[in-house]
Amino acid sequence: MTSTENATRNGVDTATLFATLDAVRADADLAKFQFRATNRWLSGTHNRSTIHGFHGAKQEMTHRQPFTFDADHPPVLVGSDNGPTPVEYLLHALAACLTAGIANVAAARGVALTEVSSTVEGDIDLLGILGLSDEVRNGYQQIKVSFLVRGDDPEKLRAVVEQSCRRSAVFDVLTNGVPVSIDVSTD
Amino acid sequence: MTSTENATRNGVDTATLFATLDAVRADADLAKFQFRATNRWLSGTHNRSTIHGFHGAKQEMTHRQPFTFDADHPPVLVGSDNGPTPVEYLLHALAACLTAGIANVAAARGVALTEVSSTVEGDIDLLGILGLSDEVRNGYQQIKVSFLVRGDDPEKLRAVVEQSCRRSAVFDVLTNGVPVSIDVSTD
Numbered sequence: 398m399t400s401t402e403n404a405t406r407n408g409v410d411t412a413t414l415f416a417t418l419d420a421v422r423a424d425a426d427l428a429k430f431q432f433r434a435t436n437r438w439l440s441g442t443h444n445r446s447t448i449h450g451f452h453g454a455k456q457e458m459t460h461r462q463p464f465t466f467d468a469d470h471p472p473v474l475v476g477s478d479n480g481p482t483p484v485e486y487l488l489h490a491l492a493a494c495l496t497a498g499i500a501n502v503a504a505a506r507g508v509a510l511t512e513v514s515s516t517v518e519g520d521i522d523l524l525g526i527l528g529l530s531d532e533v534r535n536g537y538q539q540i541k542v543s544f545l546v547r548g549d550d551p552e553k554l555r556a557v558v559e560q561s562c563r564r565s566a567v568f569d570v571l572t573n574g575v576p577v578s579i580d581v582s583t584d
Numbered sequence: 585m586t587s588t589e590n591a592t593r594n595g596v597d598t599a600t601l602f603a604t605l606d607a608v609r610a611d612a613d614l615a616k617f618q619f620r621a622t623n624r625w626l627s628g629t630h631n632r633s634t635i636h637g638f639h640g641a642k643q644e645m646t647h648r649q650p651f652t653f654d655a656d657h658p659p660v661l662v663g664s665d666n667g668p669t670p671v672e673y674l675l676h677a678l679a680a681c682l683t684a685g686i687a688n689v690a691a692a693r694g695v696a697l698t699e700v701s702s703t704v705e706g707d708i709d710l711l712g713i714l715g716l717s718d719e720v721r722n723g724y725q726q727i728k729v730s731f732l733v734r735g736d737d738p739e740k741l742r743a744v745v746e747q748s749c750r751r752s753a754v755f756d757v758l759t760n761g762v763p764v765s766i767d768v769s770t771d
Contacts, residue, residue, distance in 0.1 A: 425717075430709075446680060451672075454660050471638075483678070484681070484753050490677065492622075497629035521619065524615045526752070527615065536762055547770065565713070566671050566713050567723065568722070571761065571762055572762065574759050575758055576759070579745065581741070583732075583733055
């Protein structure tokens with residue numbers, strides 16, 4: 398913790414990263430977060446989410462601005478293509494989580510990165526969501542992530558990706574599932 | 585199928601929706617889709633995905649434009665807040681999928697909608713991803729969706745939401761999980 402105190406590696410402020418870990422070690426309640434999105438239906442399959450406030454580190458916080466995202470279906474799925482489909486956002490979330498983790502893990506380990514790029518593919522048979530088969534699941538049947546990682550020694554890079562998967566929130570949710578409760582008000 | 589042939593209900597082109605269902609009934613291969621996202625690391629926890637091409641209905645297709653999305657961590661999580669966190673995109677994907685389903689199911693059933701809005705909350709204990717506990721999972725511990733749906737008879741509206749959950753791709757993936765494979769190249 399001497400030479401790394403003020404270091405920024407791969408764009409990661411490692412001093413702050415280690416200080417954050419120390420703070421959470423001292424007070425585990427700092428680690429309890431709640432993230433949120435609000436969504437409003439616009440027309441047909443077109444709707445818009447806003448992501449702004451969240452709870453964490455024992456306080457209400459906001460992103461520096463509200464982020465809004467449109468989702469829709471393309472014409473082939475009877476939509477107007479005002480945004481990606483909801484299932485495409487899942488692929489983005491997975492790539493983004495693993496990539497942020499790669500940057501953080503690499504920084505913590507002193508592994509240099511020059512490039513991290515990825516392609517995520519999700520195979521889905523729409524017989525499920527169209528209600529045309531009870532044997533086909535509604536969601537993706539499989540997701541494949543292909544990473545290209547450059548920088549340090551290949552073996553170190555592979556170990557970093559592995560550790561990122563091992564500690565990825567989105568990878569965990571997608572591979573293991575999570576309880577979802579739905580509440581409906583019609584007032 | 586007479587009076588609905590040319591109807592657009594809740595912004596859903598029900599004639600095309602029913603025609604699409606008929607086409608897929610006649611040729612199940614039309615229902616095989618592959619969605620994709622590509623992602624590039626920018627710096628630290630900041631990265632950007634592009635969503636453009638996909639395969640479906642037996643052909644390569646593209647959205648009418650490439651959609652790009654930035655993900656990052658907020659300062660409290662040692663990022664620069666250039667976009668929502670990856671886990672927040674999951675909440676958006678869930679709200680978007682259920683809402684599109686509500687619009688489609690309602691249209692197919694002849695149920696009028698005047699409003700569909702929702703809030704999605706995901707609780708996560710970061711002790712997992714921070715590597716500070718092996719007993720805490722990395723992902724959300726639970727997700728709660730609260731819908732406000734207005735329009736037709738409340739009982740019909742509730743039944744529409746229920747059917748949307750029953751046929752939602754994102755709801756299925758999040759609640760049941762999906763196999764994810766990771767490939768790494770360091771060339």
